[in-house]
Amino acid sequence: MKILLALIKKEIKQILRDPSSIVIAFVLPIISISIYMYGINLDSVKITMGIKNDDNSPEVATLVKSFGHSKYVNSINFDNMEDIKTAVLSSKIKGAIVIPNDFSTNLSRNHRANLLVITDGSEVNTANYVQSYALAISNQWLLRGKYRGLVQKPLINIENRTWYNPDLNSHHFIVPGSIAITMTLIGILLTSLVIAREWERGTMEALLSTKVRAIHIVLGKYIPYFVLGMLSTAFNMFLCVCVFQIPFRGSYLMFFLISGVFLFTSLGIGLMISTALKNQFMASMVSISVGFMPALMLSGLLFPINSMPTFFQYLTMIIPPRYYVSFIESEFMAGGVNEIRLANAFYLTVLGLLLFAGVYKKTQMRLEASCPPLEGGPKSLISRRGDD
Amino acid sequence: MQTVIIKNLTKKFGSTVAIDNMSLNIEKGKITGLIGADGAGKTTLLRTIIGLLLPNDGEINILGFNPITQKDELNLHIGYMPQKFGLYEDLTVIENLRLYADLKGVAHDFDKMLEFTTLAPFQDRLAGALSGGMKQKLGLACTLLGNPEFLLLDEPSVGVDPISRRDLMKMVREMINPETTVLWSTAYLDEAHSFDTAVVIDKGKVIYEGNPHDLASTPQEFENKVIDLMGGYNKEESLIAKNYDYKAPDVELTVEADNLEKRYGNFYAVKNNTFKIKKGEIFGLLGPNGAGKSTSFKMMCGLARPTSGTARIMGIDIKSQPEKARANLGYMAQKFSLYGSLTVRENLDFFALAYGISLLKKEEKVNEVIEVFGLKEYENSKAEDLPLGLKQRLSMAAALIHNPPVLFLDEPTSGVDVLTRRDFWNHIISLSKKGVTIMVTTHFMDEAEYCDRISLFYHGETIAVGTPTELKQQAGANDMETAFINLIKESER
Numbered sequence: 001m002k003i004l005l006a007l008i009k010k011e012i013k014q015i016l017r018d019p020s021s022i023v024i025a026f027v028l029p030i031i032s033i034s035i036y037m038y039g040i041n042l043d044s045v046k047i048t049m050g051i052k053n054d055d056n057s058p059e060v061a062t063l064v065k066s067f068g069h070s071k072y073v074n075s076i077n078f079d080n081m082e083d084i085k086t087a088v089l090s091s092k093i094k095g096a097i098v099i100p101n102d103f104s105t106n107l108s109r110n111h112r113a114n115l116l117v118i119t120d121g122s123e124v125n126t127a128n129y130v131q132s133y134a135l136a137i138s139n140q141w142l143l144r145g146k147y148r149g150l151v152q153k154p155l156i157n158i159e160n161r162t163w164y165n166p167d168l169n170s171h172h173f174i175v176p177g178s179i180a181i182t183m184t185l186i187g188i189l190l191t192s193l194v195i196a197r198e199w200e201r202g203t204m205e206a207l208l209s210t211k212v213r214a215i216h217i218v219l220g221k222y223i224p225y226f227v228l229g230m231l232s233t234a235f236n237m238f239l240c241v242c243v244f245q246i247p248f249r250g251s252y253l254m255f256f257l258i259s260g261v262f263l264f265t266s267l268g269i270g271l272m273i274s275t276a277l278k279n280q281f282m283a284s285m286v287s288i289s290v291g292f293m294p295a296l297m298l299s300g301l302l303f304p305i306n307s308m309p310t311f312f313q314y315l316t317m318i319i320p321p322r323y324y325v326s327f328i329e330s331e332f333m334a335g336g337v338n339e340i341r342l343a344n345a346f347y348l349t350v351l352g353l354l355l356f357a358g359v360y361k362k363t364q365m366r367l368e369a370s371c372p373p374l375e376g377g378p379k380s381l382i383s384r385r386g387d388d
Numbered sequence: 389m390q391t392v393i394i395k396n397l398t399k400k401f402g403s404t405v406a407i408d409n410m411s412l413n414i415e416k417g418k419i420t421g422l423i424g425a426d427g428a429g430k431t432t433l434l435r436t437i438i439g440l441l442l443p444n445d446g447e448i449n450i451l452g453f454n455p456i457t458q459k460d461e462l463n464l465h466i467g468y469m470p471q472k473f474g475l476y477e478d479l480t481v482i483e484n485l486r487l488y489a490d491l492k493g494v495a496h497d498f499d500k501m502l503e504f505t506t507l508a509p510f511q512d513r514l515a516g517a518l519s520g521g522m523k524q525k526l527g528l529a530c531t532l533l534g535n536p537e538f539l540l541l542d543e544p545s546v547g548v549d550p551i552s553r554r555d556l557m558k559m560v561r562e563m564i565n566p567e568t569t570v571l572w573s574t575a576y577l578d579e580a581h582s583f584d585t586a587v588v589i590d591k592g593k594v595i596y597e598g599n600p601h602d603l604a605s606t607p608q609e610f611e612n613k614v615i616d617l618m619g620g621y622n623k624e625e626s627l628i629a630k631n632y633d634y635k636a637p638d639v640e641l642t643v644e645a646d647n648l649e650k651r652y653g654n655f656y657a658v659k660n661n662t663f664k665i666k667k668g669e670i671f672g673l674l675g676p677n678g679a680g681k682s683t684s685f686k687m688m689c690g691l692a693r694p695t696s697g698t699a700r701i702m703g704i705d706i707k708s709q710p711e712k713a714r715a716n717l718g719y720m721a722q723k724f725s726l727y728g729s730l731t732v733r734e735n736l737d738f739f740a741l742a743y744g745i746s747l748l749k750k751e752e753k754v755n756e757v758i759e760v761f762g763l764k765e766y767e768n769s770k771a772e773d774l775p776l777g778l779k780q781r782l783s784m785a786a787a788l789i790h791n792p793p794v795l796f797l798d799e800p801t802s803g804v805d806v807l808t809r810r811d812f813w814n815h816i817i818s819l820s821k822k823g824v825t826i827m828v829t830t831h832f833m834d835e836a837e838y839c840d841r842i843s844l845f846y847h848g849e850t851i852a853v854g855t856p857t858e859l860k861q862q863a864g865a866n867d868m869e870t871a872f873i874n875l876i877k878e879s880e881r
Contacts, residue, residue, distance in 0.1 A: 006490030010479065017478045206474020206530075209438055209463055210491040365459065367440050 003212055007220030011194075015228060021190055025232035029182045033239050036178045037171060047129055048074040050084050050096035050118075057104035063141045067097070072133050088120055095119040095130030107147050164333040175246050176332045177301040179236045180321045181292075183259070186229045187266020188273070188291030192283040194221055195274035205367060214363040218356075222267055229263040230256070250331030254341055258331075261348045262324040266291075268355025269320070275362045295321040323347045389416040391538050391569035392437060397446035399429075399436055399592075406432040407443070408592035414585070417566055421580030421600070422573040424589040425618060425805040426775040430573045431471065433589070434540050437571070438468055451538055467536035471543055473527030477516030481507050481526055484515050488530040501529050504559060519678040521552030528556060532563050539570045545579065547802045549676040549831050550869045551876060553579070575805055576832075577614055578607035578869075590618050608834070611806060621810045627760040629818030633791040637716075639703045642667050642794050642825040643688070647697035650683050650848075657683045659848045661697070665827060665841075667793075670820045672836050673829045674872060675845030681829045682722060684845070685798050688827075689719050701794055715744070718787035722798040724779050728772030732763050732782055735771055736789060743790035753789065761785040777808035784812075795819065797828040801835065813838050833868035844875055851879040 015021045053064050067075040076093060078084050087093045098116035106113040117134045119127035142151055165172050195217075198204040207217070233256070240246045248255075269291055277283045297303060298312065299321035305313055316322045323344040330340045392414035399407040406429045414420050424430050435441040436448065439455030439462060448455060453462040475484055485498050502508040505525040510518065515526060524544055531539065539560070545553045557579065560570060572583065580586050581600045588596040595617050596603065604610040615621050641664045648661040658680040665671045673681050686692040688699045690710035699706045704713040726735045736754045745753055758767050761781055766774060771782060780800055787795065797816070801809045809832070817838060820826050828839070836842055837856050844852040844859065852859055852875050856868060863871035863878070 002493070003491055006487055010476065010483070010487050013483065014476070014478050201477070202470050202472030203474050203476055205440065205470040205472075206468070206488075207491070208440060209466060209468035210488070211460075211463060211493055212491055213460070366442065367435065 004216050004219055004223075007212070007216055008223050011220060011224040012227075015224060021228065024182075024185055024190055025228055026235055028185065029178075029232065029236045029239060032178045032182055033175055033236070033244065036175045037244055040170075040174060046072055046074060047094045047126065047133065048076065048092070049130060049134070050078045050087055050093040051075050051099070052078045052081070052084060052096065053099045054101040055099050055103040055105075056101075059107075059146050060099055060104050062145060063099070063138065066137055066141045070133070070137055072129075073137065084118070088118070091120075094123070094126045095134075097134055107150070110150060171244075172246055172333055173329045174301065175244060176240055176248075176328045177299075177325050179233065179240065179259075180262075180299060180301065180324045180328060181295055182236055183229060183233060183263055183324075184266055184291055184295040184321055186225070186232055187263055188270040188287045189284065190228075191221065191225050191267055191270030192273040192277075192287035192291075193280050194225070195271060196278050196280045196283045199278040200280055208365055208367070214360060214365055217363050218271070218360050221271055222264075222356075225267055225270075226260075226263055229267070230260060233259045233263070246332065248332050249335035251336050254336055255328075255331055258324070258327055258341060258345050258348070261345055261352060262320060262327075265320040265348050265352035265355060268352055268359060271359045272355055272362065275359055294319045298322065299325040301325045317347075318351070320348055320351055390414065391416045391451055392571070393447075393449040394437075395447040397436070397443050397448055399432055399441060399443045406592055407436065409446070410589075410592065410594055412587065412594055412597065414569060414571060414587075416569050418584040419560075419570040419572060420585040420587055421583040422571060422587050422589065423575075423577065423580050423614060425807055426777050428589050428805075429592040430589065431542055432592075434468070434542050434571065434573060438462065438466055438540060465536060466538045466540065467531040467534070468540045469527050469531040469542060469544055471546070473523055475515045475523060475527055475530070478514060480512050480514055481518070482511040484526060484530060485533070489533050492534040494534040498529075501532070501563075504563065505529050506555075521548045521555070521677045524548055524552065524556060525559065528559060532559075535565070535568075537568060539564065539568060541570070541572045543573050543575060543803070545574060545576060547677075547799065547831065550833055550872050551676055553831075554873065557582070575803065577611040577806060578834075581607040581610040588614055588617055611834075615806060615810065618807055621807055623810075623814055626815045626818035627762075628788070628815045629822050631756060631760045632788070632819060632822055632824065634793065634822050634824060635791075636823055637667065637702050637793050640667055641665065641700075642702055643671070643827060644700040645684070645688060645697075646699065648684060648687055648694050648699060649696045650680070650687060650692065651695040656848045658687065658694075661848075661850060663843055663850070663853065665825055667825055668820050668823045669840045670816065670826045670828065670838065672839030672842040673827065673845060674836055674842055676876065679845045680848040681845055682798055683848075685719075685796055685827075685829070689717055689796055690714055715790075716792055716794050718790070718792040718795045720780075720783050720787040720795075720797045720800055722802070724771075724783060726771050726779075726783060726786060729770060731768050731770055732774070733758065733767045735782065735786060739786040740789050745790060757785050757789055777804050780804055780808070780812070784815075793824060795824055795826045797826065799829050799831065801830060801832060809835070833872060836868045836872075844872065846876055846879055851875060 049067065051064055051067055053060060064075070064077070067073055076087070078087070078096070084096045088096065096118040098118065100114055100116070103113045103115070115134070115138060117131055119130045121127055142148070162168055198207070237255070241248050270287060273283050273286050277286065298316045298319050300316065305316050305322065308316070327340060327344040330337050390413045392412065394410060394412045397407055397410045398405065422430050422433070432441060436443050437450055437455065439459035442456055450462055451465050455462050476487065479487065482498070485501070486496055489496055502511065507522065507526060507529070510522065515523060518526065528544060531541070545556060553576070564570065574580055583600060585598065586596065586600040586603070587594060600610055604613045643665040645661050645663050648658055649656065650658040661684055663671070673684065675681050683692060687694045688706065690706045690713065694707065701713040702716045704716070706713045727738070730738070733754065736757055737750065740750045740753055741747070758764055763782065763785065766778060771779065774782065784800065801812055804812070813835060816826055816828070830836060839856065841853065841855055842859055843850050852862060854862065859875065860866065860868065860871045863874040865871035865874055
């Protein structure tokens with residue numbers, strides 16, 4: 001116990017003296033939450049469209065006007081296709097509408113009238129918005145104007161009600177989700193360095209000839225970084241709820257409890273990488289590619305999991321942030337849902353315990369050491385667990 | 389009573405045999421020196437003795453324990469200082485001591501230890517900010533905590549000055565009790581000569597075991613005897629010097645330092661450093677760790693800017709025309725500064741081009757250098773895989789590839805075994821005979837004897853200059869090491 005305490009004390013001093021760990025725990029959240037708050041926006045935005053009107057009738061002029069007055073669209077008038085092309089190329093407009101010269105004539109004769117909508121396929125999301133805005137605005141115009149009588153009354157009236165996030169404000173789930181990213185960084189990136197560092201600097205060799213046992217080494221790393229991670233989580237929570245005013249409807253106790261389980265799992269991944277590789281550079285590269293990138297892309301935070309190809313859907317099952325992101329989103333927006341809490345906590349606990357067992361098993365109490373130069377290749381420490 | 393009993397021990401790494409059917413006993417209460425060339429198996433032997441490595445075959449018994457199955461019990465009785473000392477550089481001196489005391493389960497009673505190591509005034513300094521000599525003392529202090537019955541030290545004196553080495557030896561001798569067994573691996577044969585027993589190993593086998601005084605009565609003779617045991621050193625004509633394309637310069641004073649000074653705030657790393665080196669001279673820069681030798685070197689080759697004063701190489705001012713001055717210079721840095729992941733040939737290719745050898749002549753030049761430096765066998769090995777001695781040889785090859793008339797060598801033989809050092813100095817002396825000017829730093833006092841003139845450096849200032857004989861006379865000493873220590877002590881008064 002005294003040994004474990006000494007190791008923890010040592011680790012805490014090292015953390016406090018290393019500015020990079022403090023930066024990752026407390027400065028990075030500020031940056032990352034600000035980016036998610038102000039930089040990323042998945043909601044509909046105001047789009048600038050071009051309009052080329054070849055029909056000179058006064059009715060159609062009101063259609064052009066309604067494009068200008070919409071709260072979703074800005075419009076710019078064009079006279080020829082060439083100008084539209086240039087404007088799209090320079091991203092001045094995101095799409096264009098061409099009203100053909102027989103538009104009002106066709107409508108008056110009760111024929112089907114054509115409307116050309118040009119979109120920029122290089123930005124798929126925006127292209128979809130342009131299409132649906134164009135359709136919605138022209139339908140509304142039809143209901144209000146002279147051709148009102150031509151439209152059949154819809155038989156079904158749809159009433160929309162959005163639960164949990166009535167404004168459809170994506171910040172309400174993306175900003176809390178960034179907690180998962182920060183905690184992954186602390187859990188994986190920071191800790192992937194710490195065991196490797198002891199091997200590189202030769203301190204591990206000295207530790208191994210003292211009373212230290214494998215469990216001391218493992219807990220001596222888990223505990224201090226767990227504390228650092230939880231402090232950072234609390235700071236993240238403070239930023240989300242108090243500074244950025246993101247509504248939180250769940251229970252704080254459950255939030256910190258399950259965040260703790262997630263942190264335990266992340267630490268497991270980081271320490272596993274560190275124990276296996278014994279090389280700080282390699283460890284940081286690996287931890288970014290197996291830890292950070294999947295957390296960002298496969299956790300369901302930015303890209304919904306059910307729209308991924310089947311293979312990737314299965315792949316997400318072994319990615320801890322997936323469970324945590326799903327928990328955070330429900331805890332923030334829906335309030336506590338016990339099924340979701342339980343399911344995610346269960347998977348995280350299983351993954352975390354497996355990783356802990358793996359780290360413990362991999363922590364060796366001997367060095368199977370440096371091959372003599374030349375014949376043996378680089379001075380690598382090949383692992384072999386002691387049989388003690 | 390035996391502390392170590394080893395019978396027919398074999399340790400292999402892949403197909404390489406590091407310890408070859410070795411049998412060895414080490415007597416309790418004795419200090420035993422472990423000597424051998426680089427890659428002879430010294431570190432592997434130490435690590436196997438304490439159970440950090442598992443042998444492939446043979447029997448091993450340490451203090452009555454089997455390190456293969458009883459490592460944890462054995463750990464309670466030993467103190468092991470690895471080559472890198474095992475210190476936490478981001479913890480202070482006292483924090484390192486406290487940590488290791490807790491890990492060994494001993495009380496926090498460091499007064500005697502701190503006083504003895506003279507580390508008391510530096511208790512709150514980070515271990516990473518200590519000089520090399522002080523780090524070693526701290527490493528040793530951590531190892532000595534809990535009065536281990538068996539002390540294993542892996543080359544504790546690499547790269548430290550004679551004063552620190554003497555302190556270290558004194559520390560060990562006074563802190564242990566008559567029952568303590570010490571196994572001390574070293575490259576310094578004068579050190580090994582003063583121990584109770586010497587064990588010389590070569591290619592994983594013991595080639596001598598016994599009282600060093602039985603082998604030779606003086607350290608110098610002992611060194612020669614050990615070299616003979618290792619197969620002997622045949623002094624041959626230096627091919628490096630023979631093939632050196634030396635163009636005699638028209639200046640007589642090839643290197644001049646003119647009131648060089650480097651100041652950091654109120655601290656003078658180097659102060660009023662003035663000397664002149666003649667063509668073909670070997671000029672030795674000696675001094676304790678942290679005296680300002682490396683800083684002087686860096687200023688003289690234009691890598692650091694002097695705060696005042698200047699230096700001239702072949703009469704060219706290093707401050708106003710650094711590039712032109714540097715073209716006359718070959719510099720071998722203290723740390724291995726070649727590309728570890730490139731092969732020997734690729735490194736030389738690179739340095740040939742970097743030193744401005746034309747693309748057409750490069751191939752021929754590199755082939756020649758590989759030949760004369762005896763690197764043919766290794767030309768396709770990665771530089772980082774070479775043993776230390778060969779790494780140093782490659783560094784020297786890279787520094788000499790453009791045949792500069794002036795050569796700066798910063799601790800070229802630190803951590804290198806005695807055979808390689810002999811070979812190295814054979815080349816240095818032959819080059820100087822051809823007319824190459826050489827400035828060199830070293831902590832080996834026997835090497836200082838090879839210098840034509842020596843400047844003794846302390847606290848950033850020159851405290852004595854002269855030929856080795858003159859310095860010994862001045863200090864009233866018979867050997868260079870005593871002269872070094874006396875002169876430093878004198879300047880402190």
